[in-house]
Amino acid sequence: xxxxxxxxxxxxxxxxxxxxxxxxxxxxxxxxxxxxxxxxxxxxxxxxxxxxxxxxxxxxxxxxxxxxxxxxxxxxxxxxxxxxxxxxxxxxxxxxxxxxxxxxxxxxxxxxxxxxxxxxxxxxxxxxxxxxxxxxxxxxxxxxxxxxxxxxxxxxxxxx
Amino acid sequence: xxxxxxxxxxxxxxxxxxxxxxxxxxxxxxxxxxxxxxxxxxxxxxxxxxxxxxxxxxxxxxxxxxxxxxxxxxxxxxxxxxxxxxxxxxxxxxxxxxxxxxxxxxxxxxxxxxxxxxxxxxxxxxxxxxxxxxxxxxxxxxxxxxxxxxxxxxxxxxxx
Numbered sequence: 001x002x003x004x005x006x007x008x009x010x011x012x013x014x015x016x017x018x019x020x021x022x023x024x025x026x027x028x029x030x031x032x033x034x035x036x037x038x039x040x041x042x043x044x045x046x047x048x049x050x051x052x053x054x055x056x057x058x059x060x061x062x063x064x065x066x067x068x069x070x071x072x073x074x075x076x077x078x079x080x081x082x083x084x085x086x087x088x089x090x091x092x093x094x095x096x097x098x099x100x101x102x103x104x105x106x107x108x109x110x111x112x113x114x115x116x117x118x119x120x121x122x123x124x125x126x127x128x129x130x131x132x133x134x135x136x137x138x139x140x141x142x143x144x145x146x147x148x149x150x151x152x153x154x155x156x157x158x159x160x
Numbered sequence: 161x162x163x164x165x166x167x168x169x170x171x172x173x174x175x176x177x178x179x180x181x182x183x184x185x186x187x188x189x190x191x192x193x194x195x196x197x198x199x200x201x202x203x204x205x206x207x208x209x210x211x212x213x214x215x216x217x218x219x220x221x222x223x224x225x226x227x228x229x230x231x232x233x234x235x236x237x238x239x240x241x242x243x244x245x246x247x248x249x250x251x252x253x254x255x256x257x258x259x260x261x262x263x264x265x266x267x268x269x270x271x272x273x274x275x276x277x278x279x280x281x282x283x284x285x286x287x288x289x290x291x292x293x294x295x296x297x298x299x300x301x302x303x304x305x306x307x308x309x310x311x312x313x314x315x316x317x318x319x320x
Binding site: 039118149150 | 161166167168169178199202277278309
């Protein structure tokens with residue numbers, strides 16, 4: 001394995017570790033536990049799970065993998081606060097989208113070369129990227145990896 | 161910048177972003193806010209800050225940068241639960257250690273080449289590393305980056 005391959009494989013593995021931890025947590029919940037707040041007056045677990053799904057769905061176009069699959073998740077989970085939308089997807093629907101989107105991402109990551117990872121993501125302009133070559137696909141992966149950790153750290157606080 | 165350099169610079173930058181976010185949060189607190197629980201009956205903010213400092217201090221030997229500087233932080237913040245040790249360092253002491261340790265890490269990261277990042281960390285054996293070359297220094301950096309996010313996500317929940 002070349003250093004380049006080892007670096008990118010390590011980054012993808014770090015993402016996978018966070019996804020697996022989050023999956024283990026969310027897959028263990030029932031509908032009642034999904035409705036629990038992470039702390040009094042704060043977001044519910046269901047909101048943060050949906051939020052992660054919406055953010056990961058948006059990684060598909062951001063990393064030039066493909067179009068959004070579930071843009072309708074933005075209103076309840078991304079652009080609006082928790083409880084802004086009354087009717088949310090069921091636990092089974094969330095789990096299905098979570099698995100599908102994370103699966104599509106991991107599939108694409110397996111095909112990315114080191115050059116793909118250091119290429120610009122789709123939201124930065126060519127001019128801005130020339131100024132700051134760290135605004136690349138890998139930076140998106142690493143920031144989203146920490147983002148999973150951030151909200152998982154919150155979700156585990158919800159009362160059982 | 162070669163792909164290798166871009167990959168490692170991106171990873172170090174992702175670490176730095178989490179550290180800066182955490183630093184901004186912790187530096188804004190007073191002694192009273194440090195004593196707040198992140199949620200009823202859960203860890204206090206002071207414990208999680210000290211925990212991050214102890215974990216980052218342990219990265220020095222783990223990444224073969226140098227010896228531990230503050231192993232005495234382990235009893236109150238790592239091996240024991242919150243409140244297991246009655247007397248904790250002051251806010252000023254925590255801030256000083258936080259800055260010193262993160263500064264030493266960032267200094268060393270600036271000197272690491274791509275080959276250094278894909279080399280084994282000090283806790284894995286040469287045999288195990290040969291089996292799994294992803295148990296490298298970069299994996300430590302990325303897992304600790306997500307770890308900062310995990311606990312920062314919790315700390316921001318503490319009542320102001």
